Amino acid sequence: MKSHKIAVIAGDGIGPEVISEGVKVLKAVSKLNPEINFEFTDFPWGCEYYVKTGKMIADDGMETLKKFDAIYLGAVGYPGVPDHISLWGLLLKIRKGFDQYINLRPVKLLNGAECPLKNVDRSQIDMVVIRENSEGEYAGAGDWLFKGKPEEVVLQTGVFSRKGCERVIRYAYELARKEGKTLTSISKANALNYSMVFWDEVFEEIGKEYPDVKTYSYLVDAACMFFVKQPERFQIVVTSNLFGDIVTDLGAAIAGGLGLAAGANLNPERTFPSMFEPVHGSAPDIAGQGKANPLAAIWSVSQMLDFFGYENWGKAVLDAIEKVMVEKKFLTPDMGGTSKTNEVGDAVVKALEEIA
Ligand code: ATP
Numbered sequence: 001m002k003s004h005k006i007a008v009i010a011g012d013g014i015g016p017e018v019i020s021e022g023v024k025v026l027k028a029v030s031k032l033n034p035e036i037n038f039e040f041t042d043f044p045w046g047c048e049y050y051v052k053t054g055k056m057i058a059d060d061g062m063e064t065l066k067k068f069d070a071i072y073l074g075a076v077g078y079p080g081v082p083d084h085i086s087l088w089g090l091l092l093k094i095r096k097g098f099d100q101y102i103n104l105r106p107v108k109l110l111n112g113a114e115c116p117l118k119n120v121d122r123s124q125i126d127m128v129v130i131r132e133n134s135e136g137e138y139a140g141a142g143d144w145l146f147k148g149k150p151e152e153v154v155l156q157t158g159v160f161s162r163k164g165c166e167r168v169i170r171y172a173y174e175l176a177r178k179e180g181k182t183l184t185s186i187s188k189a190n191a192l193n194y195s196m197v198f199w200d201e202v203f204e205e206i207g208k209e210y211p212d213v214k215t216y217s218y219l220v221d222a223a224c225m226f227f228v229k230q231p232e233r234f235q236i237v238v239t240s241n242l243f244g245d246i247v248t249d250l251g252a253a254i255a256g257g258l259g260l261a262a263g264a265n266l267n268p269e270r271t272f273p274s275m276f277e278p279v280h281g282s283a284p285d286i287a288g289q290g291k292a293n294p295l296a297a298i299w300s301v302s303q304m305l306d307f308f309g310y311e312n313w314g315k316a317v318l319d320a321i322e323k324v325m326v327e328k329k330f331l332t333p334d335m336g337g338t339s340k341t342n343e344v345g346d347a348v349v350k351a352l353e354e355i356a
């Protein structure tokens with residue numbers, strides 16, 4: 001029997017509500033297949049912890065987390081705690097500290113999901129966006145000169161290393177080859193005349209090793225337009241940290257909204273644990289009311305199962321989510337239903353038992 005150690009950081013707001021449903025689904029998988037076992041350990045880190053201790057994560061937190069196979073994260077954010085504190089104090093600390101340089105976000109329109117686009121073939125909204133997750137525009141490099149003076153200047157520097165670009169682009173080519181799909185790079189070399197020129201060069205260079213992969217290259221502005229007008233153009237997409245942040249929110253919007261958007265932060269070498277999380281935040285407006293949609297958090301469980309090599313179970317969980325959405329009997333208010341968070345989680349478990 002294989003056992004996987006999972007660190008659960010449920011976090012703030014609706015985080016704990018949606019994460020407990022994801023844990024429920026993982027336990028169901030383990031029950032349906034006794035060969036797979038998960039050991040869960042809860043950690044109280046996040047903004048509430050910050051309010052009490054002045055820290056987002058314990059001093060030895062990263063050392064502790066290192067021993068796990070995966071991190072399952074809810075959401076961090078709390079009224080009164082500035083976003084940059086929660087972001088840099090926990091989320092980016094883990095992403096950077098554990099070199100999770102791949103941010104993998106499925107943009108797939110499931111049956112039963114609402115799509116705001118008209119006149120598109122629903123089955124063609126099916127892509128995977130790979131966002132560079134360790135450097136680029138979010139490297140945190142810059143300067144603030146002559147603060148408060150008339151000549152004040154603020155610099156925010158993008159950092160694009162050869163190693164950083166090559167590894168994410170190579171990952172994307174490998175995935176496109178494995179799945180027999182096209183690969184699209186999104187950049188902006190006409191305006192960002194250093195970083196994106198380099199990005200495009202690396203994309204082309206590495207492409208020489210993958211003559212079997214059909215590639216496209218879009219400027220980010222044009223890509224945004226086509227995400228809306230012709231999303232069928234995209235299959236596997238690779239892009240920088242900032243552009244990936246933006247286009248994946250657009251992707252979430254065309255594939256059913258925040259309640260359905262999942263994201264994996266991967267360290268493909270498995271030197272460090274990878275982290276799985278719903279894309280949405282802590283949503284304090286609906287926290288504690290059982291209204292939170294757990295499907296994004298459950299979809300990230302499907303990604304975790306894929307990453308552990310249980311692709312058939314990852315697919316079964318996704319099929320179970322889709323079944324619940326098509327049946328429309330158990331849905332949270334954001335999807336037009338009247339069910340509570342835990343009832344939706346129970347429905348997914350039931351659907352999974354039927355599928356498996
Ligand atoms: P944070 O500061 O942590 O990002 P936020 O209020 O910005 O929190 P978001 O996740 O960005 O929260 O979501 C914006 C809004 O979308 C929320 O206020 C909430 O109404 C809705 N929302 C987000 N996630 C969910 C969900 N899982 N289920 C239902 N509604 C959601």
Ligand code: MG
Binds near residue numbers: 281
């Ligand atoms: Mg937010």
